[in-house]
Amino acid sequence: MLGLRGAGMYARRMTPPVRKPKFIVYFIGFTAALAGLLFGLDVGVISGAQSFIQTEFKISNDIIQYVVSALLWGAVAGTLISGFLSSRFGRRKTILISAIIFIVGSLLCAFAHSEHWLIAARFLLGIAVGVASFTAPLYLSEISPQVIRGSMISMYQLMITIGIVLAFLSDTWLASYATFGGVTGGHWRIMLGVIAIPAAVMFLGVLFLPESPRWLFLKGFKERGIAVFTRMHLDDAQIASEVKEIEDSLLVKQSGFQMLLTNRNFARAIGLGVGLQIIQQLTGINVIMYYAPRIFQIAGFETTIQQMWGTVIVGVTNVLATFIAIAFVDRLGRKPIMYAGFVVMGSAMITVGILFNIGVEKDPSLGYPAMFALLLFIIGFAMSAGPIIWVICSEVYPLAGRDLGVTFSTATNWVANAIVGQTFLTLLMTLGNGNTFLLYGALNVLFIVFFLLFVPETKGVSLEKIESNLLSGLPLRKIGR
Secondary structure (H helix, E strand, O other), rough: HHHHHHHHHHHHHHOOOOOOOOOOHHHHHHHHHOOOOHHHHHHHHHHHHHHHHHHHOOOOHHHEEEHHHHHHHHHHHHHHHHHHHHHHHHHHHHHHHHHHHHHHHHHHOOOOHHHHHHHHHHHHHHHHHHHHHHHHHHHHHHHHHHHHHHHHHHHHHHHHHHHHHHHHHHHHHHHHHHHHHHOOHHHHHHHHOOOOHHHHHHHHHHHHOOOOOOHHOOOHHHHHHHHHHHOOOOHHHHHHHHHHHHHHHOOOOHHHHHHHHOOOHHHHHHHHHHHHHHHHOOOOOOHHHHHHHHHHHHHOOHHHHHHHHHHHHHHHHHHHHHHHHHHHOOOHHHHHHHHHHHHHHHHHHHHHHHHHOOOOOOOHHHHHHHHHHHHHHHHHHOOOHHHHHHHHHHHHHHHHHHHHHHHHHHHHHHHHHHHHHHHHHHHHHHHHHHHHHHHHOOOOOOHHHHHHHHOOOOOOOOOOHHHHHHHHOOOHHHHOO
16 A cells, blocks of 8 residues: 555656646537537437427327437447447547438438338438447547546537537427418428538538547557647647556557457456446436427426427526536546436436326426426436546546447447337336336436445546556556546
8 A cells, every 4th residue: 555655646746737728629629529419419309309200100109219219229330330430540530420420311311201211310310429429528538638638528418418409499499380380290300400510510620620649649650649749738748748658558459359358357347337328328317308398298388389498498407507517527526426416316306206196287386396306307417427427438448448448338328328218108108107207216316326336536537547547456446546
């Protein structure tokens, strides 16, 4: 213990002074995080469009669950190919590929002539979402200076929330036009097709971004990697420190699959990432995001306009609460914010479940407390599990196996996401409205135990130090030392 403590003190003495990053760092982070905007648009738009799609194609709740979940299963497929694309072509080019698929998929959705066409187009669009959700946080984690890494990755989650609220706003406007103008279908084709525009903007912006310096080092392009750091950092000492830590981590020459088969410590990190992504989805967030109008209908908001404006309020709350994470993730740390988030989310879900079991249809006045509890849940998620689980998952994998590790965890996210999206209406019909929300509330309480036992605090620790601690065999909860 004395040796470890002494080594830590020596490392602190040798660490270059932390200086404020250049503006270019934030520009790079913002542009890459536009992938999150497209992610959010695609997730949010189906919430308002599904009732119009269901009416036009005359399809059942079972089929609409397939329309919702097709994008999510496509995201699983996209994630599984992302590791190869990201490793072979680089993080930047992979984001460009996702932008092209976003454009094509959005246009195919807009021109769908049947539910089968729409399901297939949504699956293709999901591939883009999967590729982007894999590559953008990975790129941000590798290009961000240590001092603001958590905030930069949280920016990706912020863009997701902004995309969701923009989708809710456009859906609400188009639904209002259909309701009061007599236009059949609520312009759902425009709802789905307009996403091609920001996808084209992202494609143009990413053309000007540098490649991840860590990927460049991994592929042997040291000088190009140093050139990227030169654009981002203020002094030579900090660049030298970054280069030294990356070169030390590259001494591990194994590939991801080799590490998984031969290195138990890497397998532990993958297990942690998989567990974290399952937890994020089982909080119940996408139950609200995909089916918000239906939930508000259950809560007693009867008209389409009331339900759609309810989703807008949800989206705005989601955006604003994400700033809590951005402001405090690198100050308070990951775990304290997560504990607070689980308490808020669990309490809110249990409250909604109790109110629904009492019977909102018997006492309409209970609809407003139920809506308030749902908004409280959104605050809890947006400030904790939404951004912070992505942050942790981008930090805990060794560089040589990071592509495979992020592939596993992100694919798990989308599998769990798809299962939630495809089963919620079935759960409502099987367990009842109130009991379904009580189930999700209980799960949030249980997740606190998982974080206590297995999740490390990674605030202010370099990716290379986390890797060193992991591969030395330290317990998972201690690898952020």
